Amino acid sequence: xxxxxxxxxxxxxxxxxxxxxxxxxxxxxxxxxxxxxxxxxxxxxxxxxxxxxxxxxxxxxxxxxxxxxxxxxxxxxxxxxxxxxxxxxxxxxxxxxxxxxxxxxxxxxxxxxxxxxxxxxxxxxxxxxxxxxxxxxxxxxxxxxxxxxxxxxxxxxxxxxxxxxxxxxxxxxxxxxxxxxxxxxxxxxxxxxxxxxxxxxxxxxxxxxxxxxxxxxxxxxxxxxxxxxxxxxxxxxxxxxxxxxxxxxxx
Amino acid sequence: xxxxxxxxxxxxxxxxxxxxxxxxxxxxxxxxxxxxxxxxxxxxxxxxxxxxxxxxxxxxxxxxxxxxxxxxxxxxxxxxxxxxxxxxxxxxxxxxxxxxxxxxxxxxxxxxxxxxxxxxxxxxxxxxxxxxxxxxxxxxxxxxxxxxxxxxxxxxxxxxxxxxxxxxxxxxxxxxxxxxxxxxxxxxxxxxxxxxxxxxxxxxxxxxxxxxxxxxxxxxxxxxxxxxxxxxxxxxxxxxxxxxxxxxxxxxxxxxxxxxxxxxxxxxxxxxxxxxxxxxxxxxxxxxxxxxxxxxxxxxxxxxxxxxxxxxxxxxxxxxxxxxxxxxxxxxxxxxxxxxxxxxxx
Numbered sequence: 001x002x003x004x005x006x007x008x009x010x011x012x013x014x015x016x017x018x019x020x021x022x023x024x025x026x027x028x029x030x031x032x033x034x035x036x037x038x039x040x041x042x043x044x045x046x047x048x049x050x051x052x053x054x055x056x057x058x059x060x061x062x063x064x065x066x067x068x069x070x071x072x073x074x075x076x077x078x079x080x081x082x083x084x085x086x087x088x089x090x091x092x093x094x095x096x097x098x099x100x101x102x103x104x105x106x107x108x109x110x111x112x113x114x115x116x117x118x119x120x121x122x123x124x125x126x127x128x129x130x131x132x133x134x135x136x137x138x139x140x141x142x143x144x145x146x147x148x149x150x151x152x153x154x155x156x157x158x159x160x161x162x163x164x165x166x167x168x169x170x171x172x173x174x175x176x177x178x179x180x181x182x183x184x185x186x187x188x189x190x191x192x193x194x195x196x197x198x199x200x201x202x203x204x205x206x207x208x209x210x211x212x213x214x215x216x217x218x219x220x221x222x223x224x225x226x227x228x229x230x231x232x233x234x235x236x237x238x239x240x241x242x243x244x245x246x247x248x249x250x251x
Numbered sequence: 252x253x254x255x256x257x258x259x260x261x262x263x264x265x266x267x268x269x270x271x272x273x274x275x276x277x278x279x280x281x282x283x284x285x286x287x288x289x290x291x292x293x294x295x296x297x298x299x300x301x302x303x304x305x306x307x308x309x310x311x312x313x314x315x316x317x318x319x320x321x322x323x324x325x326x327x328x329x330x331x332x333x334x335x336x337x338x339x340x341x342x343x344x345x346x347x348x349x350x351x352x353x354x355x356x357x358x359x360x361x362x363x364x365x366x367x368x369x370x371x372x373x374x375x376x377x378x379x380x381x382x383x384x385x386x387x388x389x390x391x392x393x394x395x396x397x398x399x400x401x402x403x404x405x406x407x408x409x410x411x412x413x414x415x416x417x418x419x420x421x422x423x424x425x426x427x428x429x430x431x432x433x434x435x436x437x438x439x440x441x442x443x444x445x446x447x448x449x450x451x452x453x454x455x456x457x458x459x460x461x462x463x464x465x466x467x468x469x470x471x472x473x474x475x476x477x478x479x480x481x482x483x484x485x486x487x488x489x490x491x492x493x494x495x496x497x498x499x500x501x502x503x504x505x506x507x508x509x510x511x512x513x514x515x516x517x518x519x520x521x522x523x524x525x526x527x528x529x530x531x532x533x534x535x536x537x538x539x540x541x542x543x544x545x546x547x548x549x550x551x552x553x554x555x556x557x558x559x560x561x562x563x564x565x566x567x568x569x570x571x572x573x574x575x576x577x578x579x580x581x582x583x584x585x586x587x588x589x590x591x592x593x594x595x596x597x
Contacts (some may be wrong), residue, residue, distance in 0.1 A: 031462065032438060046528055110349050113331050114298075120540040195336055205336070207529040209304055209435065211458060215529035 033042060034214040039221060042214040054198040054222055061189040064123020072131035080139040080165060097129040104195035121193035127180040127189030134176030138169025174238040182227045183236060262323040292327040295496045300333040300341045305525035307535040309542040310354045310377045310481050312518055316507035319521045326499035346370055351489050352500055357479035361568050365580040370487040374590040375501055377556035378480015379548040380472050385451045389465035391446060396421035402446035405433035412574030413478055417471040453541035457534050477566035480545055498593040505557055512543055555595055559586055
């Protein structure tokens with residue numbers, strides 16, 4: 001294992017020990033702050049419930065992220081090919097981003113029903129803006145000299161886009177993904193807070209309203225783990241795709 | 252396509268395809284109804300949205316039991332059960348027709364009818380007394396509302412008119428209390444952040460007592476303040492277009508409540524199917540018992556569960572108006588006894 005992984009592991013372990021120690025030292029009741037040992041116990045005793053809920057939430061997060069990605073690629077590409085539209089479209093995008101979820105969620109339920117679709121839509125709404133901004137920057141911020149070179153070869157707008165802008169935007173895309181992937185997890189959970197029949201968000205909502213904190217913290221543990229794994233997965237993919245650039249600091 | 256991409260695609264397909272079935276229980280089999288429900292009937296479908304999370308609130312219990320024991324099926328009524336976060340989405344969805352029946356606290360229903368004129372109407376009143384009370388720790392020494400003066404008092408949402416009415420009755424000066432907005436968090440009381448905390452009689456007192464605290468409780472109804480509890484609510488449109496569906500729903504749900512009153516343990520088991528392991532069945536039982544007490548109060552209509560009168564709603568509306576909580580509202584628009592009459596054959 002790499003040295004950095006060891007260090008990460010130790011940091012997390014120390015944090016958990018401090019938490020456990022604090023609960024024991026101050027005799028904190030579980031309804032104020034449960035000890036990590038209690039949280040893990042709760043997780044383990046309800047493993048199948050948490051497992052099925054995690055699958056649901058991860059599925060929503062992934063579907064929402066892909067939808068957000070698709071939307072941002074389409075819109076960013078459109079804007080890079082037709083720059084005149086940029087200001088208008090970005091204004092709309094900011095409007096969408098600024099609308100609080102509490103206002104949107106009942107509308108989504110009204111139009112799309114009580115199933116999983118509204119949760120996926122909420123997640124995609126949450127993820128698409130950072131992706132859009134990053135992609136747009138990536139598509140636009142190409143070395144002027146390279147564009148001139150392509151133009152000197154009589155390249156069409158489409159050829160410049162597909163052979164120059166798109167590959168150059170990949171680092172920016174991955175930067176956007178590193179922001180949006182964890183957001184997708186939050187988005188899925190928040191989408192479930194507004195009403196769901198399954199998923200980690202639903203468990204967290206029920207647990208909190210019952211002030212059953214061990215049941216509330218267990219999904220938080222799962223989500224942190226999932227977030228970490230997703231992040232590492234993205235870094236790994238990025239290395240494969242953008243082989244021409246150094247990614248992390250210690251390369 | 253290289254191996255790595257194939258693996259990634261497979262993962263994506265697996266995760267998006269793996270959606271476990273909804274946990275919403277399905278109605279159980281062959282109902283054996285000993286009553287003669289209206290034979291006939293074209294099958295009907297509807298959606299019920301509980302006004303809060305799955306728990307043993309009496310109107311919810313009636314629906315859960317009716318579903319599980321086949322009372323809805325006996326009425327040839329297919330009911331999909333949903334739950335609301337409690338912030339009002341259920342009212343919007345009912346007003347727009349996406350949901351046919353929901354539950355709501357009587358005072359809030361009056362407020363929503365007054366502003367923003369939501370076209371909602373109560374067709375049965377399950378809680379004949381209000382759900383809210385105020386609690387203080389016994390150790391604080393606070394004994395009467397007069398003792399509240401100079402203390403920190405929490406309220407949920409907006410400053411509650413029933414509290415002001417109670418203080419007036421008790422001869423206390425509302426100006427002398429320190430009002431703070433709190434959410435659902437009885438720990439504020441146990442940790443001493445507020446002196447008096449607004450509780451749902453059927454909920455927080457149990458939690459606080461289970462944590463080892465003794466409480467003093469004040470119910471505004473005990474001070475002569477008119478309060479009402481939860482009602483089954485529908486929209487003006489649904490009432491006009493489908494009273495038959497509402498009648499079937501109410502008949503089955505009332506039967507569910509009656510069953511629960513006679514078989515509380517079984518009723519709680521049913522509730523737990525809709526809640527989950529994070530919910531405490533003892534709290535659920537406490538909730539059920541507490542709300543059963545307010546199901547029927549002798550107001551002169553022969554103890555018919557669910558019945559409501561203009562007089563009791565008007566008294567509540569008047570109290571709310573006197574305390575500045577609502578604009579004038581026409582109570583005749585807010586309640587109907589049409590469905591109750593159909594169910595009870597009156």
